[in-house]
Amino acid sequence: MLNVDNIDIFYGASQALKKVSLTAEVGKVTTVLGRNGVGKTTLMKSITGHLAPQSGNISWEGKALNTTKAADRAHMGIASVPQGREIFPQLTILENLQTGYACLPRSERHIPEHIFELFPVLKDMLKRRGGDLSGGQQQQLAIARALITKPKLLVLDEPTEGIQPSIIKDIQRVIAMLRDQGEMAIVLVEQYLDFAKELADEYLVMDRGEVVLSGKGAEMDEEQVRSFMMV
Amino acid sequence: ADDTIKVGVLHSLSGTMAISETTLKDTVLMMVEEQNKKGGLLGKKLEAVVVDPASNWPLFAEKGRELLSKEKVDVIFGCWTSVSRKSVLPVVEELNGLMFYPVQYEGEESSKNVFYTGAAPNQQAIPAVDYLMSEEGGSVQRFVLAGTDYVYPRTTNKILEAYLKNKGVSEKDIMINYTPFGHSDWQTIVSDIKKFGAEGKKTAVISTINGDANVPFYKELGNQGISAEDVPVIAFSVGEEELSGIDTGPLVGHLAAWNYFQSAESDTNEAFIDQWQKYVKNEDRVTNDPMEATYIGFQMWAKAVEIAGTEDVDSVRDAMYGITVPNLTGGTAVMNTNHHLTKPVLIGEIQDDGQFEIVWQTKKGVIGDAWTDHLQTSAKVVADWTAPINCGNYNIETNVCSGQNYE
Amino acid sequence: MTDKHIPDDTILYLNGVSVSFDGFKAINGLSLVLKEGELRAVIGPNGAGKSTMMDIITGKTRPDVGDVYFKGEIDLTQHDEADIANLGIGRKFQKPSVIETLTVWENLELALAGNRTPLQSLFFKLTKENHKQLTDMAAYINLDDQKETVAGDISHGQKQWLEIGMLLLQEPEVLLVDEPAAGMTDEETFKTADLLRDVAKSRSVIVVEHDMEFVKALDCKVTVLHEGSVLSEGTLDAVQNDEQVIEVYLGR
Amino acid sequence: MNRLAPFLALLISVMFTALSQASALESHFEHLKSKKVSEKMDALNAIATTGDPQAETILNQMLEGKLYYIKSTGEFVYIEKGDDKKYTAYSALTNEVVGSFKKRKLKKIRVNNQIRGEIRTALAAIQLTSPDPELRLQAVRNLRDALNPNMLPALKKSLAREETDKITSALETTIAAIEFANGDIEVQLASSAVLADSDDPKILALFKQTLDKTAKPSDLASAIEKSIEIIESRQQLYGVAENLFFGLSAGSVLLLSAIGLAITFGVMGVINMAHGEMMMIGAYTTFGIQVLFPNFIDYSLFIAIPAAFLVSGLVGILIERTVIRHLYGRPLETLLATFGISLVLQQAVRTFVSPQNQSVENPGWMSGSLEITESFALTYNRLYIILFSLVIFFALMGLLKKSLFGLQMRAVTQNRAMANSMGIRSGWVDALTFGLGSGVAGIAGVALSQITNVGPNLGQNYIIDSFMVVVFGGVGNLWGTLVAAMGLGVVNKLIEPWAGAVLAKIIVLVFIILFIQRRPRGLFALKGRAVEG
Amino acid sequence: MKVNSMKDSFLMKDKGGLRMLSILGAALVIITFLNQAVPVDNPLHVTTYTVTLFGKYLCYALLALAVDLIWGYCGILSLGHGAFFALGGYAMGMYLMRQIGDRGVYGNAELPDFMVFLDWQELPWYWQGFDSFGFAMVMVLVAPAILAFVFGWLAFRSRVTGVYLSIITQALTYALMLAFFQNDMGFGGNNGLTDFKDILGFDLQSDSTRISLFLASGIALALGYILCRWIVSSRLGRVLVAVRDAESRTRFLGYRVEHYKLMIFVLSAMLAGVAGALYVPQVGIINPGEFAPINSIELVIWVAMGGRGTLYGAILGAILVNYAKTWFTGVLPDAWLFLLGALFVVTTLYLPKGIAGLYSQIRERQAEKKATSGSTPNSALENNEQSPHASKSKLVEEV
Numbered sequence A: 001m002l003n004v005d006n007i008d009i010f011y012g013a014s015q016a017l018k019k020v021s022l023t024a025e026v027g028k029v030t031t032v033l034g035r036n037g038v039g040k041t042t043l044m045k046s047i048t049g050h051l052a053p054q055s056g057n058i059s060w061e062g063k064a065l066n067t068t069k070a071a072d073r074a075h076m077g078i079a080s081v082p083q084g085r086e087i088f089p090q091l092t093i094l095e096n097l098q099t100g101y102a103c104l105p106r107s108e109r110h111i112p113e114h115i116f117e118l119f120p121v122l123k124d125m126l127k128r129r130g131g132d133l134s135g136g137q138q139q140q141l142a143i144a145r146a147l148i149t150k151p152k153l154l155v156l157d158e159p160t161e162g163i164q165p166s167i168i169k170d171i172q173r174v175i176a177m178l179r180d181q182g183e184m185a186i187v188l189v190e191q192y193l194d195f196a197k198e199l200a201d202e203y204l205v206m207d208r209g210e211v212v213l214s215g216k217g218a219e220m221d222e223e224q225v226r227s228f229m230m231v
Numbered sequence B: 001a002d003d004t005i006k007v008g009v010l011h012s013l014s015g016t017m018a019i020s021e022t023t024l025k026d027t028v029l030m031m032v033e034e035q036n037k038k039g040g041l042l043g044k045k046l047e048a049v050v051v052d053p054a055s056n057w058p059l060f061a062e063k064g065r066e067l068l069s070k071e072k073v074d075v076i077f078g079c080w081t082s083v084s085r086k087s088v089l090p091v092v093e094e095l096n097g098l099m100f101y102p103v104q105y106e107g108e109e110s111s112k113n114v115f116y117t118g119a120a121p122n123q124q125a126i127p128a129v130d131y132l133m134s135e136e137g138g139s140v141q142r143f144v145l146a147g148t149d150y151v152y153p154r155t156t157n158k159i160l161e162a163y164l165k166n167k168g169v170s171e172k173d174i175m176i177n178y179t180p181f182g183h184s185d186w187q188t189i190v191s192d193i194k195k196f197g198a199e200g201k202k203t204a205v206i207s208t209i210n211g212d213a214n215v216p217f218y219k220e221l222g223n224q225g226i227s228a229e230d231v232p233v234i235a236f237s238v239g240e241e242e243l244s245g246i247d248t249g250p251l252v253g254h255l256a257a258w259n260y261f262q263s264a265e266s267d268t269n270e271a272f273i274d275q276w277q278k279y280v281k282n283e284d285r286v287t288n289d290p291m292e293a294t295y296i297g298f299q300m301w302a303k304a305v306e307i308a309g310t311e312d313v314d315s316v317r318d319a320m321y322g323i324t325v326p327n328l329t330g331g332t333a334v335m336n337t338n339h340h341l342t343k344p345v346l347i348g349e350i351q352d353d354g355q356f357e358i359v360w361q362t363k364k365g366v367i368g369d370a371w372t373d374h375l376q377t378s379a380k381v382v383a384d385w386t387a388p389i390n391c392g393n394y395n396i397e398t399n400v401c402s403g404q405n406y407e
Numbered sequence C: 001m002t003d004k005h006i007p008d009d010t011i012l013y014l015n016g017v018s019v020s021f022d023g024f025k026a027i028n029g030l031s032l033v034l035k036e037g038e039l040r041a042v043i044g045p046n047g048a049g050k051s052t053m054m055d056i057i058t059g060k061t062r063p064d065v066g067d068v069y070f071k072g073e074i075d076l077t078q079h080d081e082a083d084i085a086n087l088g089i090g091r092k093f094q095k096p097s098v099i100e101t102l103t104v105w106e107n108l109e110l111a112l113a114g115n116r117t118p119l120q121s122l123f124f125k126l127t128k129e130n131h132k133q134l135t136d137m138a139a140y141i142n143l144d145d146q147k148e149t150v151a152g153d154i155s156h157g158q159k160q161w162l163e164i165g166m167l168l169l170q171e172p173e174v175l176l177v178d179e180p181a182a183g184m185t186d187e188e189t190f191k192t193a194d195l196l197r198d199v200a201k202s203r204s205v206i207v208v209e210h211d212m213e214f215v216k217a218l219d220c221k222v223t224v225l226h227e228g229s230v231l232s233e234g235t236l237d238a239v240q241n242d243e244q245v246i247e248v249y250l251g252r
Numbered sequence D: 001m002n003r004l005a006p007f008l009a010l011l012i013s014v015m016f017t018a019l020s021q022a023s024a025l026e027s028h029f030e031h032l033k034s035k036k037v038s039e040k041m042d043a044l045n046a047i048a049t050t051g052d053p054q055a056e057t058i059l060n061q062m063l064e065g066k067l068y069y070i071k072s073t074g075e076f077v078y079i080e081k082g083d084d085k086k087y088t089a090y091s092a093l094t095n096e097v098v099g100s101f102k103k104r105k106l107k108k109i110r111v112n113n114q115i116r117g118e119i120r121t122a123l124a125a126i127q128l129t130s131p132d133p134e135l136r137l138q139a140v141r142n143l144r145d146a147l148n149p150n151m152l153p154a155l156k157k158s159l160a161r162e163e164t165d166k167i168t169s170a171l172e173t174t175i176a177a178i179e180f181a182n183g184d185i186e187v188q189l190a191s192s193a194v195l196a197d198s199d200d201p202k203i204l205a206l207f208k209q210t211l212d213k214t215a216k217p218s219d220l221a222s223a224i225e226k227s228i229e230i231i232e233s234r235q236q237l238y239g240v241a242e243n244l245f246f247g248l249s250a251g252s253v254l255l256l257s258a259i260g261l262a263i264t265f266g267v268m269g270v271i272n273m274a275h276g277e278m279m280m281i282g283a284y285t286t287f288g289i290q291v292l293f294p295n296f297i298d299y300s301l302f303i304a305i306p307a308a309f310l311v312s313g314l315v316g317i318l319i320e321r322t323v324i325r326h327l328y329g330r331p332l333e334t335l336l337a338t339f340g341i342s343l344v345l346q347q348a349v350r351t352f353v354s355p356q357n358q359s360v361e362n363p364g365w366m367s368g369s370l371e372i373t374e375s376f377a378l379t380y381n382r383l384y385i386i387l388f389s390l391v392i393f394f395a396l397m398g399l400l401k402k403s404l405f406g407l408q409m410r411a412v413t414q415n416r417a418m419a420n421s422m423g424i425r426s427g428w429v430d431a432l433t434f435g436l437g438s439g440v441a442g443i444a445g446v447a448l449s450q451i452t453n454v455g456p457n458l459g460q461n462y463i464i465d466s467f468m469v470v471v472f473g474g475v476g477n478l479w480g481t482l483v484a485a486m487g488l489g490v491v492n493k494l495i496e497p498w499a500g501a502v503l504a505k506i507i508v509l510v511f512i513i514l515f516i517q518r519r520p521r522g523l524f525a526l527k528g529r530a531v532e533g
Numbered sequence E: 001m002k003v004n005s006m007k008d009s010f011l012m013k014d015k016g017g018l019r020m021l022s023i024l025g026a027a028l029v030i031i032t033f034l035n036q037a038v039p040v041d042n043p044l045h046v047t048t049y050t051v052t053l054f055g056k057y058l059c060y061a062l063l064a065l066a067v068d069l070i071w072g073y074c075g076i077l078s079l080g081h082g083a084f085f086a087l088g089g090y091a092m093g094m095y096l097m098r099q100i101g102d103r104g105v106y107g108n109a110e111l112p113d114f115m116v117f118l119d120w121q122e123l124p125w126y127w128q129g130f131d132s133f134g135f136a137m138v139m140v141l142v143a144p145a146i147l148a149f150v151f152g153w154l155a156f157r158s159r160v161t162g163v164y165l166s167i168i169t170q171a172l173t174y175a176l177m178l179a180f181f182q183n184d185m186g187f188g189g190n191n192g193l194t195d196f197k198d199i200l201g202f203d204l205q206s207d208s209t210r211i212s213l214f215l216a217s218g219i220a221l222a223l224g225y226i227l228c229r230w231i232v233s234s235r236l237g238r239v240l241v242a243v244r245d246a247e248s249r250t251r252f253l254g255y256r257v258e259h260y261k262l263m264i265f266v267l268s269a270m271l272a273g274v275a276g277a278l279y280v281p282q283v284g285i286i287n288p289g290e291f292a293p294i295n296s297i298e299l300v301i302w303v304a305m306g307g308r309g310t311l312y313g314a315i316l317g318a319i320l321v322n323y324a325k326t327w328f329t330g331v332l333p334d335a336w337l338f339l340l341g342a343l344f345v346v347t348t349l350y351l352p353k354g355i356a357g358l359y360s361q362i363r364e365r366q367a368e369k370k371a372t373s374g375s376t377p378n379s380a381l382e383n384n385e386q387s388p389h390a391s392k393s394k395l396v397e398e399v
């Protein structure tokens, strides 16, 4: 279980997160909602280890993470699909996927077939460089790459951005499947409310760096959420 | 303070020239230490002021000025390359300093404020060619003039070319080649030399290759199998110190022309070598010609100060003319009124222990000629800093002292 | 070259354009005609060639074969990026691209329509009118309290908006808008659609999007690209019911 | 016992002849002391013709400058340097140890180049019958210098019993040359055809000299002209091959010096101004190894290569961990910091080792050349360096492209944060990558120590060229580095013969400037969106 | 009037620059006074040696300014700017050589000494006109400008950027160095041009000439600074930054990037030329060593040390590094490189924005402290990838 407890994060002098808390349980999807610039990505980065909170605590499976480096968090089973995809541009698709091997024991260093079932384009383009792909193809690659590491916590920052409708549906199915297998906690940042609603077991809505609303996905009040998503 | 005499040392301790010049700095420091042990000069202690012009030519001028106007040194020992000397020259003249320049050079200069204790071309290049053309030297008929592309080699080769032609060597028996500083890939040139030398006539290389370029040059000679018997190389810039950075095994028999070799047999030399090796605490350190030139310069200056009874530049300069000190090869060095020395010319052959064996030497000392006799323009110029001429470049045809803007 | 008939009110004309990268045909005999004042939505699977098409129009990529004409006579393949921009074709990129070290305000200022030679820039002075234009735009894109923020420090979605603002300030005749709604909330998505419909009253616009709600809101002719060429064209309804489109793009 | 018998017999016979002939040899010794070159030459020729088996030893010692006489007794000895400052003297007549002397007590029989030449010719006559084929071949060739017709009978006798092809043909050439030089027109006509097959430059010179003296037109003149033409057309071919070799060899030096930089700069993006100093450290490591093991010069390089890799690599890791790691994301500032480091390293060498160059020896197998023909030979040091540079290149290529470490290395430099997210410990990867690049630079230093100065400026001399090669080839592309290095080397060497070294270098630089206009991202540019971002 | 008020406004906004300009102005006045009016034996007296030394620093500062303009604001890292400096210097040197007249060692009024010696019969065409000060001064600007224009036109049109551009600028200066080394070029070979006598009829060795040259350098620097500041604070300056950080994006906005680069590159070359021209009479020699690539690298380092992209930082860096050099080589001739090297390393590590950034760095940290006061900042995380003093919560991914 992931526990984010009352964290504050500053960019220089300006505060991006104010006393934000979040929990994500294995077997559940926790969605984070909020309009542009409210701090969703900042929160995700603090979970993956790219930003250190100035106060508050983050723990994973009971272990405090505050001083754990990003790479070590990856070894602890935390994988992420960052906003903006962050593909290794000069590596081929295959190599992009292979970067995930760092977390795996030697015997598990291969690419499981179901990845290609999910994203068939990737299979045709294994030798093409990541940077040459179209935006949507890159997004698919980013998701696939995160799955290679066999994570126990999957952090997805707007994963549907730029992806064609049919594949969004596939992704939705995959996330649901991963959740139902019950081995993974999933944190999902979304602005695409329908998509988020479908998947959310828990949800929280952010505004101006604060959590302003949270609860069970099933009990989400769409109107109220929408009101926070307006400008 | 008034009870010290300051000695400026203007040699590069960093940058490309540090390889050669640090040795000279140490030499001066050693001489100063020794002089102080003897009680200094005129009852005053000598104090060395060392600065680092860092192989940067404008910096030589600046540091020269620092020594003269800020540190107020009474004499400067310094410079290696001609360009560094040219750079400080105006400063030394402006501030009426006194400088000793210890390296063989191209000539064509005589400053009131500089004493040249290295060889002029007639004290190195010309005798070397004479030797090569003699029967003993192998009756060489073809010459490769190989040099680093800067003023000293260009000038020396120009003089040599004129001299060789005078001696009846034809144009096609002279090959001239220049390379950049620090040139390290000698394959093509050595191969050309090999071909040039294989055309029947006895051939020799006259090398004015400078500094770092020598090691790869000699290595390439060795590897391409050019032995000293086939095509001897006579060098003007390769001394014991340069050899100490080379595996000399394959070079035995190649030659160098200098005014001093460490192997020269004399008591003063033995003492000097001992003193040096003790000073640097290294029994394997070698001595070389510019060190001897520094030694001579220092001894002369010290003697001149004693004679003049003051360290004042003008008085010391006047006392310098005709002054003699023993050189390290068993003879006597004389300072002439053209600010150049009388020195013997020695030809040495490289041995596999990194030393030179002297194979030939002039019977008497040769008077350094500031203006070469082998070039038209220079032939009519002489230097004489005593009355009535009192000029570093006096045209004996027009009887004018050209271009001097001071008395 | 211009022996083909191009209707007078055509502002952008692509004919038989192909381009390949290391043997892979990204655009394959693509033809497309955009009329003056037309709003056009382009959809299609990831990798269909939508962004590449925009690259070709804006001079970023040179086509291997095919014609690209602007306003009937200007051969765009003969011009470079800056020329094309000055001719009146503006673009918003798929991946938000703003000048990250300049402030939001400076980004807008640089985009502002006007002369662009070095000397003109040196003597350029912001008029009152310009000032108001910029202030209004900053407010419109919800960045008025971050005008002085360095553009690298604003969030992903905010960059999208900034780029839209810059595009509008350039006042181009043709706007090429690549996935403007990505990373926006539903509400903002509709706001964008309204905006583009509004702009299209006086200009021509091509919009690429994957959000069908958005495309619906645009209420315009839709072109579906697939594997580098046009798969289908028509109203959104027609296109959405096209079996092939469902198969390769929409899914079931 | 059986095996000892012939040896004993030989020993006795040597001693016996030594005794009987001693006075014959000794009678010439006095003349060796002479200052006159001609007198010395007569004396040594006389020694050579005594037929005394000891003559060869004496002449050889003299050739090497080891022949002395003891000042006090006048006894001729040759010397061997002992451990202390003394020299062990062996009797020139009996090879027995005479004693140990200070150098001052001995007087050297001076030789100069002319005398050495004479000795070699004299020795050649003796060595014509040597059992060692190398010596025999050398002897046969040396005999072409004097063109002495008196040698003809001996040569022909040798030819009759010679079995080695190479020597046989050398003998034929030498005989033909002597006949050509001394015979009448008939003989000359015949021998000129034989000589046309020879690549010995002396033959060409001989032809040209003879041609000058020959009346034209004449049969002989046209025969000689024809032979000259044959030889020269062959020479031209060698000339091209030779230039190509020079070019590849110059290229291999560029490659070696650039290859480490291709990693630290090309892959990691560190503008590594201290790269040259990493090579310098490698070269000094070689020097250190030779000082430590002075008796294993022939093997020193095999120790030096791994040692230099380790030493430079560790220094590199140290630099990375203390300085560079704080600078990722600020590539331009790595320029400033590494420049500072390079100054410190240079000065450290000046202060703690010496400002002077150090002498690094070439192992025997690195000296000399592989003879293809008598006028075309490939120098061993260059040959090995070409091979060595390629081995290093392909090893690195494999590591970068085929190993997981190589993959992680590239991932980290392309997107450090994401690489971390993928579980790649970028700190480790960075340190090892920089260490690898530095280590490879160290290995390059070992190679450079074999062809150039080992001194504090070594690095400075190569840094500019190294950057030039990496950039010209296309940053981040190892193949580009290979092609750029070899290409620039060959182009330079093709221009040099007609433009001279200085102009050739200028032309190459201008060529680079212009070429970059056509390929603004280097020879092997990465193309596509991937680079434009 | 309008221009005036505009100038006021851009200069007024530039606090660091104003401070620097006033210090410079004060220094010019005070040093002149201390040299001219204070007697030699007074401890406050500034020797002419020192004045000339400062004059040299000022020339270097102008050169650094020229580099900062293109590097700091337009992202063109020239590793060959020494070439323009040297060309300006040679133009001035040629004028000074002509002024020697028949006072050279061979007393030849027609030809410089080195030509007499090499048997040249007449002055080569490219030396014509250098008798005139006006012509020479035009050449000081035109020679670097032409080289910069031709080179820049080729390179920017072909979109050579980044290290590729840096390396060919280096190749350029390297090639020029080798060319100028050659005696046949007619510029005095390795020895270069030296032994100058006077400038505009004034004796170069007189104190008043030296002071004038020092003042001229100071004024040139101030004017150069104002010019550069004006440029970077105009919209042109913003375009330059845009070109630096997002070249391709700037093109899509309709800016002809190559024109901007070319203009600024040529201007920068001319500034460098002026610096070179003022440098030569003060140090008394110009030779091909000034073209050495390592010089150009060093000068980039002054800029980096001072703080790139601030203009006054470049000036600060040039003066400080060179002062340190003078000082270190004097007091620690055997070990000064250790100090200088360490200085570079330490600056990079602890002053990521250079010396000029020190002030803003301190302010930032204070602001940060204030904002986060009460809570202990969490430091251990990721700081292995950060400068020890960089902001703790900076994104690691900023590459």
Ligand SMILES: Nc1ncnc2c1ncn2[C@@H]1O[C@H](COP(=O)(O)OP(=O)(O)OP(=O)(O)O)[C@@H](O)[C@H]1O
Residues within 6 Å of the ligand: A011, A012, A016, A034, A035, A036, A037, A038, A039, A040, A041, A042, A043, A083, C152, C153, C154, C155, C156, C157, C158, C183, E395
């Ligand atoms: N590197 C940075 N430096 C300074 N401020 C930043 C930085 N990154 C983000 N911010 C600010 O922090 C706030 C939160 O940004 P964040 O990226 O977390 O938003 P978000 O909720 O993910 O938005 P979006 O939906 O647009 O991705 C924004 O106001 C942004 O301007």
Ligand SMILES: Nc1ncnc2c1ncn2[C@@H]1O[C@H](COP(=O)(O)OP(=O)(O)OP(=O)(O)O)[C@@H](O)[C@H]1O
Residues within 6 Å of the ligand: A128, A132, A133, A134, A135, A136, A137, A162, C021, C022, C024, C025, C026, C044, C045, C046, C047, C048, C049, C050, C051, C052, C053, C094, D527, D528, D529, D530
């Ligand atoms: N430089 C290149 N090298 C190789 N392949 C390329 C290159 N540029 C584009 N492609 C390929 O061309 C195809 C078209 O890409 P494009 O970006 O135009 O797609 P798109 O329609 O915009 O997709 P998306 O909806 O995902 O943004 C993709 O398959 C992509 O991988």
Ligand SMILES: NC(N)=O
Residues within 6 Å of the ligand: B080, B081, B082, B083, B103, B104, B105, B106, B152
């Ligand atoms: N004077 C010399 N050797 O430069």
Ligand SMILES: [Mg+2]
Residues within 6 Å of the ligand: A040, A041, A042, A083, C155, C156, C157
């Ligand atoms: Mg976000």
Ligand SMILES: [Mg+2]
Residues within 6 Å of the ligand: A134, A135, A136, C050, C051, C052, C094, C178
């Ligand atoms: Mg796209």
